[in-house]
Amino acid sequence: MKIRVQSETFDLGAEVDAMRAGRTDIGAIASFVGLARDLNEGSGVAAMTLEHYPGMTEKALAALVDEANSRWTLLDVSVIHRVGRLLPGDPIVLVAVAGSHRGEAFAACEFIMDFLKTRAPFWKKEETSDGERWVEARASDDAAAERWR
């Protein structure tokens, strides 16, 4: 398991290669990469800054991965989330899940992302043409997490 909160970027290919290096038991790796967009709520977004709660954030991400491991038989999980100032097109978050078969890899990847959105203490502030604004939490994210109950 790898959990990292970092300001530097990441490389999906390198992370997947590291996950499968030296192993022949992995049959499937599902991955998700979230990107910073140039548009949100109808306004152009020039940049965003991600804040987190050092200590609690890493703990909350580890708890999500533990919960995924208790629901599915997984061979490895990586979660990387960036903090600091990001520009449109920059990668924000990576979740990669290795399993014996695709079913558990797909499901656990989506599960971890859905709960990361509602439980991991990160906050986005956008720089728009109308000034800076904190992004508000969405009801649709709560609904996405709720369906796993």
Place this chain on the structure above:
Amino acid sequence: MKLHVLYFARLRERFGLAEETLEFDGTTAADLVAYLQARGGVWAEELDGSRAFRVAVNQDIVRLDAVLPEHAEVAIFPPVTGG
């Protein structure tokens, strides 16, 4: 009891404060919120229940009826928006 209280994101900016140490007489997270709300101004605006916020004690999200342990690290922040 003595508490270390942290504020994040919009709340940190509005309160103009990232953290403080408090000597506090109450028992629960709700008591702490009421104590902070009584400061008035932005504290009342953000914590009177009209805007959503979350409370974590020793880095776990809790309900407002949670009892605060001595020397707890309490964090108050808006609903999260990562990912």
